[in-house]
Amino acid sequence: MPIKESELILNPDGSVYHLNLKPENIAQTIIFVGDPDRVSKITEHFDSIEFSTHKREFKTETGLYKGKRLSVISTGIGADNIDIVINELDALVNINLETRKINNDLVSLDIVRIGTSGSLQSDIPVNSFLMSSHGMDINGMLHAYQTEHISHPDIEDAFVAHSDWDKNKSTPVIVEKSNELAEKFKDENVKLHQGITVTANGFYGPQGRVLRLPLRDSELNNKIDSFKFNDFRITNLEMETSAIYGLSKLLGHRAVSLNAIIANRANGTFSENPEKIVNSLIQFSLDKIIV
Numbered sequence: 001m002p003i004k005e006s007e008l009i010l011n012p013d014g015s016v017y018h019l020n021l022k023p024e025n026i027a028q029t030i031i032f033v034g035d036p037d038r039v040s041k042i043t044e045h046f047d048s049i050e051f052s053t054h055k056r057e058f059k060t061e062t063g064l065y066k067g068k069r070l071s072v073i074s075t076g077i078g079a080d081n082i083d084i085v086i087n088e089l090d091a092l093v094n095i096n097l098e099t100r101k102i103n104n105d106l107v108s109l110d111i112v113r114i115g116t117s118g119s120l121q122s123d124i125p126v127n128s129f130l131m132s133s134h135g136m137d138i139n140g141m142l143h144a145y146q147t148e149h150i151s152h153p154d155i156e157d158a159f160v161a162h163s164d165w166d167k168n169k170s171t172p173v174i175v176e177k178s179n180e181l182a183e184k185f186k187d188e189n190v191k192l193h194q195g196i197t198v199t200a201n202g203f204y205g206p207q208g209r210v211l212r213l214p215l216r217d218s219e220l221n222n223k224i225d226s227f228k229f230n231d232f233r234i235t236n237l238e239m240e241t242s243a244i245y246g247l248s249k250l251l252g253h254r255a256v257s258l259n260a261i262i263a264n265r266a267n268g269t270f271s272e273n274p275e276k277i278v279n280s281l282i283q284f285s286l287d288k289i290i291v
């Protein structure tokens with residue numbers, strides 16, 4: 001059965017609804033960033049750019065970096081945006097947009113997030129690099145899908161017990177990175193911290209920040225950073241990784257999330273030059289992606 005027009009929405013030119021992209025516009029290796037202004041910080045390193053478009057917070061550029069075709073897409077902020085970006089990218093490669101039927105031969109994309117994040121651990125200072133070993137959804141987006149076969153109930157249950165998790169909040173869902181894709185980023189000379197990344201549905205209260213409003217659970221960040229499960233601990237907070245890991249795994253894509261640590265919540269510091277550490281992470285990531 002063809003997928004109905006109300007479910008897979010196309011623009012009059014045949015491009016997908018939010019991203020404004022057609023299948024020929026994207027590479028099979030795609031870099032995600034949150035901030036639309038970060039797209040050109042990456043593509044300024046490219047040898048050539050063949051395609052650019054921009055709609056809402058979603059800016060895309062495709063080109064060649066040292067001979068490899070790459071696309072860079074800004075996702076804006078939040079797991080809800082990742083739901084749009086990954087579903088529309090998957091439709092571009094795995095659904096025939098004319099017949100509206102799913103292709104028999106499915107394509108697996110490589111997705112690398114180059115993002116910013118706040119560390120929860122004093123030994124992961126500002127200006128470090130971190131690869132998310134897992135994403136922990138506390139934002140609820142993944143609960144729309146069947147995730148039982150990709151999640152980690154043993155770690156989730158231990159975390160719920162440890163944190164005395166509020167029953168009114170969505171139950172945490174944990175999804176691992178693509179270990180195959182992560183291999184590319186190994187480097188003896190570069191310290192890449194690893195740990196579970198909590199993906200929150202806000203920047204202030206949902207990440208335990210207090211300006212004028214008191215938190216429902218003022219101890220939540222302490223409960224998060226003191227959690228241990230075998231060799232795992234929770235290292236950082238941001239707003240997209242769990243959604244990227246979850247939807248990628250469900251749809252058969254490979255994903256890795258790399259974080260420039262710009263805030264350290266344990267000691268209350270913020271990077272004096274966040275742009276510098278983001279640019280270093282961009283250069284590091286580009287040279288690993290092409291290997």
Ligand SMILES: O=P(O)(O)O[C@H]1O[C@H](CO)[C@@H](O)[C@H]1O
Nearest residue numbers: 033034035077115116238239
């Ligand atoms: O710098 P980006 O990639 O946007 O990532 C982080 O920064 C934003 C919040 O300031 C959130 O999107 C968070 O995940």
Ligand SMILES: O=c1cc[nH]c(=O)[nH]1
Nearest residue numbers: 116117118238239263
């Ligand atoms: O603390 C931080 C820093 C960057 N992005 C976040 O979501 N949180």
